[in-house]
Amino acid sequence: MAPPILLLKTRSSPNDGYDDYFSANNYTPTFVPVLEHRFHTSNLAHVRELFASGAFNLEAKNAKPTQINTNEDAVVPSKRYGGMIFTSQRAVEGFAHMIEEHELPSTPSIPLYTVGPATARTLTTLRDKYLPTSTIHGADTGTGENLAYMMLDHYNDLQETGTSANSSTSLHPAPKPGLLFLVGEQRRDIIPKTLMDPTLPDSKRIDVHEIVVYETGEMDSFETDFKTHVQGYNGEESMWVVVFSPSGCEAMLRVLQLGPFATAATATAAEDGSKRKVFVATIGPTTRDHLRNKFGFEPDVCAEKPNPEGVAEGIRRFMAGLDN
Template structure:
């Protein structure tokens, strides 16, 4: 049983399987991770198959793919790649893939892709877009640039395609998954917070990864009495989430400089030492 003084880290995300690096990193540092899933994901294969069916030899005509979500990789692995021919799989895995964060980069590598760029060096979409522009507009590029394939979720931000479009780089966005909010997000969150009060733990962290599915939770957290009673601190993953929390009158005690478990836990430990 964990001690009453062990810090509990409430992660507002679906637990990644088979390994969730946030869980592993928390346990390595004697924090107790608690996952509260807020959304469910459904794979979408029609758009990808539609592109392959409507554009002859499409995979042969592109050299670069953008993947910024582990959900996209899951959709590829579970619903799209199994439908491809051996030749199509080989062609797909030969493409250069640009991605955000080390966790997604590792996931892509395990899927079979060979040339992965960005990852740890690209902490958000804006940085990744700048990296792509620098790579593809340099004099050393030898591969023909037709367009980039951007595999996305149904809900996404347009930072990357907008930046690339401004530099004359074409991007084709293809939806690979959709997300829906779960019905009982706030009830489950409040139950966890209530149990913290009863345990009289010294400090608890709520980690916000994305605005989606958090409306009632952020309304609750914006009431300072609740924060005081529950002894909660807020951590946000990246500047976009911080901005969302700011707009909802919630101050982030820490902002993870990169979207990965080590950066987050480093930031939390630095806060503890203040």
């Protein structure tokens, strides 16, 4: 029987790399959503208007004015954009939802920047269907900071090689088009800070315009849903719980009776891994440190790489250690 693995995340659409990988490697993956994502339909409608207005058509001389109302209640005039940035699968899904509901009024050929293989896979599916001549870059950068430095080189190189297409005249070149960044309500600012760093020379600086297209909150039903899955576990095989963010950690520990919620029985089992049947892995050090610092709980595995292969390798090494 394939060992069960509970993935504390929403299954990505249209495909999920964790589902594909673990299903193909003799596991039984089950998704238990922790976070609820709500799309900002009005802001996504404004994104569509940018495509309709010609904001991504770098040869358009008279783009129709459009105003963007962001979560900060700021009204920003329309600009010309040379590409887009996606650092979360939810942003890609929100963009795809808008296209599927209302279609895309134009299909420009632009660079699409992303971070991490999972988001890149989701973006590739969208690109192949709706923006077939666009290109995807940054899938292997791993962090927003690495992606930002990559864009400083890559995007500026694209603009330099395409100068003739982006210039009004040789004496009066048009301003370098900026990048449109679709983000969630909660996000780090490392990318816009790096690209718009005032210490950079004007020729290197890249304008970034953020539009909030979704917000995230912990699902009220998560603890109950997770408890149902755990209670349905027969205990014959080792079960793994993979945690993807600090959200939901307290409920997870409470259900599993670990950390500050440990009983005498679970505390004894925690000291002797050979007696345990349920193990915990984190997608990376941020979630691991949250469990350590807030709850005094040490997860069994912290993936060295935030992807399905990294999680699976960490699990394999841990289980091999128990057998020795």
